[in-house]
Amino acid sequence: MMLSIKLAYRNLVGAGLRTWLNVFVLSFVYVLIIWHYGVIDGWNYQAKKDMREWEVGNGQYWQQNYDPYDYFTLEESHAIIPESFNIGITGGNIAPVLINQGSVYPDGRIKSMILKGIDPDQKVIALPTAALKAESEEMPVIMGRRMAKSCKLKEGDVTTIRWRDVNGTFDAKEVEVVDIFDCDVPNVDAGQIWLSIEDLREMMQAPGEATLLILGEESEIKEDIPGWEYKDLDFLMSEMDEMIKIKRIGGGFLYLVLIILAMLAIFDTQVLSIFRRQKEIGTYIAMGMTRNQVVSLFTVEGAMHAILAVIVGAVYGIPFFLWQMKVGFSMPAGTDDMGLAIAETIFPVYGIGLILVTVLLVLIITTIVSYMPARKISKMNPTEAIKGKIQ
Amino acid sequence: MKNSEIVKISGLVKKFPMAGGFFTALDKIDLTFGEGEFAGFVGPSGSGKTTMLNIIGSLDTPSEGNAIVLDNDINQLSSHKAALLRRKHLGFIFQTYNLLPVYTVFENVEFPLLLLRMSASQRKKAVLDALEWVGLSDKVKSRPAQLSGGECQRVAIARAMVKKPLLVLADEPTANLDSDNSHHILKTMEKLNKDLLTTFIFATHDDKVIRYLRRKISLRDGKVTADEIVKN
Ligand SMILES: Nc1ncnc2c1ncn2[C@@H]1O[C@H](COP(=O)(O)OP(=O)(O)OP(=O)(O)O)[C@@H](O)[C@H]1O
Ligand SMILES: [Mg+2]
Numbered sequence: 001m002m003l004s005i006k007l008a009y010r011n012l013v014g015a016g017l018r019t020w021l022n023v024f025v026l027s028f029v030y031v032l033i034i035w036h037y038g039v040i041d042g043w044n045y046q047a048k049k050d051m052r053e054w055e056v057g058n059g060q061y062w063q064q065n066y067d068p069y070d071y072f073t074l075e076e077s078h079a080i081i082p083e084s085f086n087i088g089i090t091g092g093n094i095a096p097v098l099i100n101q102g103s104v105y106p107d108g109r110i111k112s113m114i115l116k117g118i119d120p121d122q123k124v125i126a127l128p129t130a131a132l133k134a135e136s137e138e139m140p141v142i143m144g145r146r147m148a149k150s151c152k153l154k155e156g157d158v159t160t161i162r163w164r165d166v167n168g169t170f171d172a173k174e175v176e177v178v179d180i181f182d183c184d185v186p187n188v189d190a191g192q193i194w195l196s197i198e199d200l201r202e203m204m205q206a207p208g209e210a211t212l213l214i215l216g217e218e219s220e221i222k223e224d225i226p227g228w229e230y231k232d233l234d235f236l237m238s239e240m241d242e243m244i245k246i247k248r249i250g251g252g253f254l255y256l257v258l259i260i261l262a263m264l265a266i267f268d269t270q271v272l273s274i275f276r277r278q279k280e281i282g283t284y285i286a287m288g289m290t291r292n293q294v295v296s297l298f299t300v301e302g303a304m305h306a307i308l309a310v311i312v313g314a315v316y317g318i319p320f321f322l323w324q325m326k327v328g329f330s331m332p333a334g335t336d337d338m339g340l341a342i343a344e345t346i347f348p349v350y351g352i353g354l355i356l357v358t359v360l361l362v363l364i365i366t367t368i369v370s371y372m373p374a375r376k377i378s379k380m381n382p383t384e385a386i387k388g389k390i391q
Numbered sequence: 392m393k394n395s396e397i398v399k400i401s402g403l404v405k406k407f408p409m410a411g412g413f414f415t416a417l418d419k420i421d422l423t424f425g426e427g428e429f430a431g432f433v434g435p436s437g438s439g440k441t442t443m444l445n446i447i448g449s450l451d452t453p454s455e456g457n458a459i460v461l462d463n464d465i466n467q468l469s470s471h472k473a474a475l476l477r478r479k480h481l482g483f484i485f486q487t488y489n490l491l492p493v494y495t496v497f498e499n500v501e502f503p504l505l506l507l508r509m510s511a512s513q514r515k516k517a518v519l520d521a522l523e524w525v526g527l528s529d530k531v532k533s534r535p536a537q538l539s540g541g542e543c544q545r546v547a548i549a550r551a552m553v554k555k556p557l558l559v560l561a562d563e564p565t566a567n568l569d570s571d572n573s574h575h576i577l578k579t580m581e582k583l584n585k586d587l588l589t590t591f592i593f594a595t596h597d598d599k600v601i602r603y604l605r606r607k608i609s610l611r612d613g614k615v616t617a618d619e620i621v622k623n
Contacts, residue, residue: 283489
């Protein structure tokens, strides 16, 4: 084996350009796969972090009727907050949110949306709720960039919102957009308007009530409370985790195509060299190499492309990865409309595991692909091979 | 085996499958070669010279009869054992040199020693010695493409001789060389034969080679037609 490695190295370096072409192709595969997964992982990491910071907090309590997928039950999905939460709320560790259905009239068009009331002083999620304390003639509201765009509203605009009160009759009120925030979490942006929870309670005639409670980092209550169900992070993030899984599978497809292309290059080189180097193979055998030694030499030669590629890939890949980690990767415009949580700039995350698995996988596949044609050597007739006759 | 007997061939027949039967390339050959011989198979093209050397070199097997090479019955040898026999005791010189093009002269000559797992310092000494025998000490770092045909064949001789094998098989070693170069490499081999007692068996139809042989075995259509000791 040591001999094979030594000879394979001599042969590869001696072969020059062809070797380096293959090595470069392979190194490109490494770098691209690692970078691609780095971006996906960086994106996932940021999306999950944003989702926790902006939306789900450290877990939530839901009023038992609350179903985020069924807006028509929102009317029955709020209740008085149980007393056991009071310490948390006053301590700033729990942020109650009251939710109702409503509509907004930008430019005289009707557009249904969700009204979310929250304490302007809350510190549990990153939402800039302090803006709701603005001095304003009309009731202050805030919304995300997406919502503002779809309603064609700007900061300072006044518009009309409508909602149904306890008696089922429609009420209307003028509101002023006091802040438009930038956020990559669609669940706090698209199709919703935020206002002070006290304002919304008044509008709904639901004093002291909430639909859900967002828990902060220090919150310790974890059990269900009559009428309120505890939702842990696994549950709240499950949709996101599902999406991440799908994206990783999509990435895996690219992975596969790249590896197949690189392997075709290696396979082609191997088949060609076994064909062209018959005389050399015959000479090896005449000088006393066993057939297995020759097969192993050619296999190692092929596999060594993958090892040299690690070195070459590291030479330009590591500076590239570090640079990307620093400046981030700007997503092309337009991805916004996919409705996913997408930050404009992704900072790739490169796990050691990812790098090891990629390198190992490529190495194993290269070895197999190199071995397959090399096996033919053991079926060669040495007397023919020495003459370099074409078989 | 008698101590001095290197090769013993008896009743050897080699047949190659052909369309509609067999072609007999070697027909009932009986021969022995002793230690230190400088012998050659001589005959026209197609007479079976290369086939003979291939069998002695354990690269091919007889169809009938026996070939005993250094106590090994070629018929009984596994491909692994045959490889070991070649590795330890046989050297080959080919008409087309068969040097490894990507290796330097040094690395080409070193190759058989790598297979024998010699230490680096032993290898270096042996390679430099062998290159001195063939007068190529100044070409250590050259690659085959940078050498003349004669120099290439001298590298091939050094490669065959570097491990001091008991038997060297040389198939038309001068076919691609002019007469000056031919004489030069033959003198080199003759000297090695005398200094190291290495047995040489040639296959040739080149008069320049034939003049150096001390034993001339004439082949025609796969049969030995003469086996003469030549005094020169
Ligand atoms: N593998 C083979 N299959 C079929 N026939 C073969 C094979 N090898 C050799 N022969 C035949 O056996 C005969 C002897 O061949 P060989 O190569 O030994 O001749 P040679 O004396 O070395 O000739 P040359 O001087 O041209 O090298 C030739 O007629 C050749 O065609
Ligand atoms: Mg021949």
